[in-house]
Amino acid sequence: MLFALSAQLRNVLQSYDLSQFFLQNPLRQPSAKNLYMYPPRELIFKDNNGVPIVFKITNSVYGLKSAAHDSHQTIKEHFLVDHEMKISHHDTCLYAKANPAYKEWIEKVTDIDAGPGGWSETRKKNELAPARYIFQILHVDDGILCGDPETVKEFTETLSKRFNIGETGPCNFIVGIKVDMAVWCDITNKPRQLLPNQKNKVKGSQRALAIDILREHHSLSNLLDEEDRYPDNFSKEQQKPKSYDEIFYIQPKEHHPDHPKRKTPLDVDLYKLMDENLAHAQQEAGMVPHETPPKETKRYGPRHEFGGDLEEHLRQLQPLRTIARFNYLGRMTRPDLSLFVSCVARHIHKPSWLLVHALEQGLEYLFNTVDLGIIFTEDAGPHKPTWYFDASYPYGKPRTAMICMWRGGPIDWKSTLGKTAAGSTKQAEILAGYMSFLKGLPTKKDFNLLSIMQRDEAALFLGDNTTCISTMKGTTADGGNMKHLDQKILCSFDWILAGEIDVQHVDTYTELADHLTKQQPSELFFDHRTKIMGMGYKPSAYN
Secondary structure, eight states, X not given: OHHHHHHHHTOOXXXXXXXXXXXXXXXXXXXXXXXXXXXXTTOOOXXXXXXBOOEEOOBOOTTOTTHHHHHHHHHHHIIIIISOOEEOSSOTTEEEEEOHHHHHHHTTOOSOXXXXXXXXXXXXXXXXXXXXXXXXXXXXXXEEEESOHHHHHHHHHHHHTTSOEEEEEEOOEETTEXXXXXXXXXXXXXXXOOOTTOOOEEEEEOHHHHHHHHHTSHHHHTTSOHHHHOGGGSOGGGSOOOOHHHHHSOOOOOOOXXXXXXXXXXXXXXXXXXXXXXHHHHHHTTSSOTTSOOOOOSSSSOOTTTOSOHHHHHHHHOHHHHHHXXXXXXXXXXXXXXXXXXXXXXXXXXXXXXXXXXXXXXXXXXXXXXXXXXXXXXXXXXXXOEEEEEEEOSSSSOEEEEEEEETTEEEEEEEEEOSSOOSSHHHHHHHHHHHHHHHHHHHHHHHHHTTSSOTTSOEEEEESOHHHHHHHHTOSOOOSTTTTSOHHHHHTHHHHHTTSEEEEEOOGGXXXXXXXXXXXXXXXXXXXXXXXXXXXXXXXXXX
């Protein structure tokens, strides 16, 4: 969310570190008032009578159960009282504060967009308005600030009077995510001047993790560039600053005969075999006998080039570790891998050749897309947060998905099997809508805190099933064929009637959540991936 705000406001995300954070907070638990500890063995302290001395603990120390809680309460009170910030009820790591400098500035300038962080036509000359709000995320002792440079500087100076602040500067990494900002070059540590036709962008990617996954598999590690295979041999001084186009557009690569040519994480045919619900649907339709479920086919059985030792291939692939690392990619910066992880993870308990083939295809796709990430663009739509939901219903429990889009990039997404069986496509879509409501309404509170949405403004949800939408809105009378659905799912319709949620219809081809419910053909997959992640080929690259 802060990435999108930074892109829109043309602000550089600033990071800071609280040094020895736990040691700067007093004990708060009544039971911890009389705690003592022995000094380190290397230090011997004795009183005048030669009796060893112990230390009485007055502040939190590393190792106490209450240390994290006491530290969080101290910093929380400091932000809420001294800085007069507001805290999110949904995410207690998120804080926001109105900037008084913005009010003074807005009185002097006319013809201003009054949206969050609004600015006048002078932004064409990079003369930006002060940020309307100051936003902050704090993870234990690491914080990220979003605001104009002067306000951020004042904030950190005030913070340093109470806490010891270590390294500060532009945010290049956060929880393993590489942050690339169009207005800042992390190699030269200098601002980057944008051309008149270039919009501000912020990109979050995990290239280092993707390369690390590929290095563990010898068949693909030998195809990596020398800089990726041996990163320790290359210092930061040897790296060349990347241009605007190199960071935010996919760079066409020269064809190499040994490189894989995979364009999707899974083949459509292999996905149909991996998805257990599709296998059950084929049995019910009489396409496959019940006594011989579709486990392996001639195309996806033990192939000659793989050999016949399944255990050896599983040992090399390490399915549990590989899928766990794919899951971190798919949850943080790679929505295009979310469906792949959800599908293959259900086969860990009983590995087969299908799992081997699926992991090989996923690794080949990752090899071709190591530079992909989510990108947020200045003035890109949708201008208000928009949630998409969809479901794929072959049989039994549907595969449901949702994705929240804002400023050209995804804020949140999820792809999973539904917890309740559905009896029709309409019911499957209702289950997907309910799942998206549960994910979207708490996120809406964060948007309210950041003044991006008004508290009485309805959250917009888009689906492609007209019958489902009319049933949710109560415009279509429904019979008793939904009695088996959980009552809480049916009660969610009241949120729509109360005006908290606005459900609208969207065309199937523009239903972005469809990307997370089934494996699409390569052309449609690439089109949806570009719309969701905001990263594609530069228009001139098509020519």
